Amino acid sequence: MTNASLMTRETIVNVLLALLLLAIPLGASAMGEPFYITLATRIAVLALAAVGLNIALGLGGLVSFGHAAFFGLGGYAAGVLATHAFDGVPLFAGIPGTDSMPIIWLVTVVVCGLLALPIGAISLRTTGVYFIMITLAFAQMIYYFAISWPAYGGEDGLSIYVRSAFPGANAAQPLPFFLICYAVLMTALGLFWLLRGSRFGAALQAARQNATRLSAVGIAPFNIRLVAFAVSAMVTGVAGALFADLNKFVSPSMMSWHMSGELIVLIILGGKGRLFGPVAGAMLYVLFEFALGGITERWQFFLGLILLGVVLFARGGLLGLLAGKARHG
Amino acid sequence: MAEPVLEILELRKTFGALKATDGVSLTLMPGEIHALIGPNGAGKSTLIHQISGSIRPNSGTIRFLGQDMAGLDMAARARLGLGRSFQISSLVQEFSALRNVMLAVQARQGSSFRFFRPVMGDPTLTEPAMAMLERVGLAGRAHMPAAELSHGERRQLEIAIALALGSKAFLFDEPMAGMGPEGSKSLTKFLDGLRHEAPILLVEHDMDAVFALADRISVLVYGRVVATGTVDVIRNDPEVRRAYLGEAA
Ligand SMILES: Nc1ncnc2c1ncn2[C@@H]1O[C@H](COP(=O)(O)OP(=O)(O)OP(=O)(O)O)[C@@H](O)[C@H]1O
Ligand SMILES: [Mg+2]
Numbered sequence: 284m285t286n287a288s289l290m291t292r293e294t295i296v297n298v299l300l301a302l303l304l305l306a307i308p309l310g311a312s313a314m315g316e317p318f319y320i321t322l323a324t325r326i327a328v329l330a331l332a333a334v335g336l337n338i339a340l341g342l343g344g345l346v347s348f349g350h351a352a353f354f355g356l357g358g359y360a361a362g363v364l365a366t367h368a369f370d371g372v373p374l375f376a377g378i379p380g381t382d383s384m385p386i387i388w389l390v391t392v393v394v395c396g397l398l399a400l401p402i403g404a405i406s407l408r409t410t411g412v413y414f415i416m417i418t419l420a421f422a423q424m425i426y427y428f429a430i431s432w433p434a435y436g437g438e439d440g441l442s443i444y445v446r447s448a449f450p451g452a453n454a455a456q457p458l459p460f461f462l463i464c465y466a467v468l469m470t471a472l473g474l475f476w477l478l479r480g481s482r483f484g485a486a487l488q489a490a491r492q493n494a495t496r497l498s499a500v501g502i503a504p505f506n507i508r509l510v511a512f513a514v515s516a517m518v519t520g521v522a523g524a525l526f527a528d529l530n531k532f533v534s535p536s537m538m539s540w541h542m543s544g545e546l547i548v549l550i551i552l553g554g555k556g557r558l559f560g561p562v563a564g565a566m567l568y569v570l571f572e573f574a575l576g577g578i579t580e581r582w583q584f585f586l587g588l589i590l591l592g593v594v595l596f597a598r599g600g601l602l603g604l605l606a607g608k609a610r611h612g
Numbered sequence: 613m614a615e616p617v618l619e620i621l622e623l624r625k626t627f628g629a630l631k632a633t634d635g636v637s638l639t640l641m642p643g644e645i646h647a648l649i650g651p652n653g654a655g656k657s658t659l660i661h662q663i664s665g666s667i668r669p670n671s672g673t674i675r676f677l678g679q680d681m682a683g684l685d686m687a688a689r690a691r692l693g694l695g696r697s698f699q700i701s702s703l704v705q706e707f708s709a710l711r712n713v714m715l716a717v718q719a720r721q722g723s724s725f726r727f728f729r730p731v732m733g734d735p736t737l738t739e740p741a742m743a744m745l746e747r748v749g750l751a752g753r754a755h756m757p758a759a760e761l762s763h764g765e766r767r768q769l770e771i772a773i774a775l776a777l778g779s780k781a782f783l784f785d786e787p788m789a790g791m792g793p794e795g796s797k798s799l800t801k802f803l804d805g806l807r808h809e810a811p812i813l814l815v816e817h818d819m820d821a822v823f824a825l826a827d828r829i830s831v832l833v834y835g836r837v838v839a840t841g842t843v844d845v846i847r848n849d850p851e852v853r854r855a856y857l858g859e860a861a
Contacts, residue, residue, distance in 0.1 A: 482726040496703060503685065
């Protein structure tokens with residue numbers, strides 16, 4: 284009984300968060316305030332990146348400190364493909380660039396998945412703090428690779444002159460672009476929800492809580508974690524592609540360890556493993572960045588205080604505060 | 613004579629200077645309950661761990677259904693039908709009792725790489741899982757998180773999981789521990805029937821249960837099997853009385 288009422292409460296909170304995120308840019312658009320549309324788009328894209336990480340971290344307990352690499356790869360996929368399309372120069376072997384978002388996302392998913400498999404296969408040999416360090420190390424390697432590749436801007440990054448296109452929408456305009464990002468976020472949340480309730484999700488959550496038990500019933504935790512890591516990387520990668528299109532710019536900083544940390548922070552703030560945790564976390568984070576960032580350069584100090592408070596007093600994050608303890612069937 | 617389901621030959625395992633398993637050989641025959649008794653620290657759990665694959669022996673052979681287990685990890689052995697329970701219960705704490713069993717049902721059915729269909733409301737998972745809970749008398753607690761179950765109930769749940777795996781041999785490490793006299797009695801009766809489904813290697817301190825159930829008993833002291841035989845033989849073995857039963861009597 285209490286379970287059922289908690290579940291409806293979380294569902295209500297989730298619906299409200301989804302509507303709030305939609306209402307901000309719609310209202311801003313009506314009032315002719317495009318800046319707030321951009322702000323909401325930033326929330327949606329960061330939330331999407333965190334939904335990806337939430338699969339590995341929240342469901343699987345895999346604290347990847349290297350997800351910025353996938354975020355950045357998505358960004359570079361968007362930047363590089365769009366640049367080649369803009370310049371009319373083929374990528375290699377006569378393959379042209381593209382300014383079509385769906386194709387860019389597809390490339391991103393493939394690239395991130397192909398890279399996440401070996402990175403995950405090596406990282407998942409370790410656990411705990413070693414896993415954190417080895418994922419960081421891989422991300423740093425990719426980061427320095429991007430810095431030292433002058434063809435695509437090196438340290439200075441790469442500007443995207445024209446935002447890529449989405450069939451049937453004028454993505455160059457702030458509101459349609461927001462709606463695209465929002466739709467992708469909602470799709471990712473739907474996938475996360477399905478995944479969490481599926482057989483795979485059951486095994487993944489069991490691997491987090493008790494890997495020995497999972498082995499004892501005949502399911503190898505390594506395989507489950509590896510697939511989760513790859514899927515997680517793919518979702519975060521797509522967010523990176525959107526982030527690049529949002530800023531019309533991609534630089535190695537998207538791959539820096541700060542970015543990896545930021546994604547973890549979003550999840551902790553919102554509530555790890557919770558469906559809408561990343562959304563709540565991204566809202567809080569961007570709100571902070573915007574409200575305090577204008578007043579003081581040191582806004583991250585206050586963010587740190589909040590984070591401390593969450594970790595010490597509200598482990599469930601914002602979702603835990605709003606919707607109560609997580610429910611497990 | 614029939615082939616043994618499980619055959620252990622000259623198994624050795626040391627922890628530093630400690631010989632936890634010191635040349636153990638034993639068999640588990642079809643339909644039997646083979647009890648493994650011995651004082652605390654004798655190496656009973658260590659032996660179970662090596663059979664199930666969570667600890668690697670230094671040397672020796674473990675053969676299950678005629679197949680050498682060397683090189684197979686715990687998950688692979690479980691898939692072949694080695695079902696175990698843990699001395700200290702090992703469950704998915706946040707999952708309900710039902711979902712703990714459903715995990716085993718899902719494993720038995722094959723692939724866990726199914727990403728979309730919800731497990732709750734999937735009768736191919738919930739129904740067999742519920743049936744197993746009913747068999748161990750835990751159906752009334754199906755929706756309780758494992759973390760909130762009593763000691764005895766967790767033991768029952770571990771057994772339900774091993775049943776759901778369709779195990780071809782059971783390794784139970786002190787399943788009676790933490791159960792009241794009533795619980796032990798009903799579990800004894802349950803295990804008595806279970807041996808016809810698959811043989812049981814039973815580590816147990818409860819001597820009433822052991823004497824009531826065992827077809828054969830092996831006595832482990834300091835990592836060595838000092839005696840193996842029927843209940844009567846073991847009861848009257850002078851060395852066993854001195855080394856082990858004597859202490860208790
Ligand atoms: N991982 C380990 N590292 C070092 N020593 C260990 C390890 N596991 C067990 N031991 C030691 O090996 C010996 C056998 O332990 P084991 O747990 O197998 O005994 P047991 O017969 O199951 O005892 P009990 O009846 O108390 O459960 C003990 O002396 C124990 O301290
Ligand atoms: Mg023991």
